[in-house]
Amino acid sequence: MSETFTIGTRGSDLALAQAVSTEAALAAAFPDLQVVRNVIRTTGDRRTDVALSEVAKVEGVLDKGVFTKELEIALDAREIDLAVHSLKDVPTVLEDRFAIAAVLERAPIRDVLLTRDGTALENLPAGAVVGTSSVRRARQLQWLRPDLKIIDLRGNVPTRLRKLAEEGTYDAIMLAEAGLVRLGYLPLVSAGKVEPLAGEDAVIATLHAERLPEDVFYPAAGQGAIGFEIRADDARACDIAEMIGHRDTWLRVVAEREFLRLLDAGCHTPVGVYTAIEHGQLHLKARVFPEQGGDPKTGDLSACTSDPLHAAFLLFESLS
Ligand SMILES: NCc1[nH]cc(CCC(=O)O)c1CC(=O)O
Numbered sequence: 599m600s601e602t603f604t605i606g607t608r609g610s611d612l613a614l615a616q617a618v619s620t621e622a623a624l625a626a627a628f629p630d631l632q633v634v635r636n637v638i639r640t641t642g643d644r645r646t647d648v649a650l651s652e653v654a655k656v657e658g659v660l661d662k663g664v665f666t667k668e669l670e671i672a673l674d675a676r677e678i679d680l681a682v683h684s685l686k687d688v689p690t691v692l693e694d695r696f697a698i699a700a701v702l703e704r705a706p707i708r709d710v711l712l713t714r715d716g717t718a719l720e721n722l723p724a725g726a727v728v729g730t731s732s733v734r735r736a737r738q739l740q741w742l743r744p745d746l747k748i749i750d751l752r753g754n755v756p757t758r759l760r761k762l763a764e765e766g767t768y769d770a771i772m773l774a775e776a777g778l779v780r781l782g783y784l785p786l787v788s789a790g791k792v793e794p795l796a797g798e799d800a801v802i803a804t805l806h807a808e809r810l811p812e813d814v815f816y817p818a819a820g821q822g823a824i825g826f827e828i829r830a831d832d833a834r835a836c837d838i839a840e841m842i843g844h845r846d847t848w849l850r851v852v853a854e855r856e857f858l859r860l861l862d863a864g865c866h867t868p869v870g871v872y873t874a875i876e877h878g879q880l881h882l883k884a885r886v887f888p889e890q891g892g893d894p895k896t897g898d899l900s901a902c903t904s905d906p907l908h909a910a911f912l913l914f915e916s917l918s
Pocket residue numbers: 684685686687755772773774775776777820821822823824
């Protein structure tokens with residue numbers, strides 16, 4: 599194959615890191631394929647002036663599509679053949695002419711609490727201010743620690759880290775471990791302990807991270823996974839994506855996203871869900887918070903890995 603293949607990505611540091619991983623996987627699988635990168639600005643990148651939960655409303659974008667719509671327009675226009683996404687930002691239901699073709703092997707799925715002084719979540723003093731723009735993180739934090747104060751925090755990952763390091767507004771912020779690993783702030787493998795960040799930025803390197811185990815703080819569906827969206831009728835892109843996809847990650851994220859779809863959580867239902875594969879078994883655990891507040895419904899289920907859609911259905915049915 600010596601023709602070109604164009605991938606589309608957002609322009610944030612995190613998105614570009616994900617594009618680099620994708621290009622590396624493509625280069626390894628298809629040494630002769632000429633891969634071109636097309637960087638695209640999305641509504642979510644443009645509107646950093648309002649809370650993330652408001653962007654879709656003020657922009658008239660389909661909910662949750664604020665980071666993906668412009669990439670779909672580029673797919674439609676054949677300006678790109680494959681869109682590289684953080685899978686957790688991709689709506690669970692796509693228009694018929696698009697499809698998620700595959701996912702790369704997953705990065706860590708955990709959430710991380712970042713502080714200036716290394717205080718762990720359980721030791722944050724009452725009234726401490728935690729910044730996040732995710733309703734899932736906000737509601738779960740409030741449930742675990744009703745004495746904390748949660749306020750909105752926007753911007754890309756380095757911006758958020760700088761806000762914590764330089765301003766007195768936040769005592770802590772929350773981010774995905776996957777993003778911190780991809781940007782080089784945390785090593786790939788480590789225990790749940792509190793450790794300093796690394797990286798070129800001296801201010802950011804003063805911060806400390808606590809990796810919260812997934813059974814303590816439930817991640818988002820698809821967290822840590824890089825997904826490839828293509829035109830559903832593009833057999834070549836489908837073939838190419840398939841070759842760099844990772845099977846176990848695929849089975850897990852299919853289950854997680856199907857569970858979210860069954861809840862119709864495109865709305866603002868805060869949902870934490872995670873999966874693991876062990877000896878042919880798919881393990882699923884979920885916390886679903888009612889929109890109005892209160893305790894979550896929970897689910898904990900194991901099923902055969904061969905049918906992740908059914909496993910998600912069983913998890914959905916078992917919520918109590
Ligand atoms: N919503 C923004 C977003 N989308 C993906 C990631 C991190 C990478 C990932 O979870 O795959 C982040 C930042 C964050 O949540 O900290």
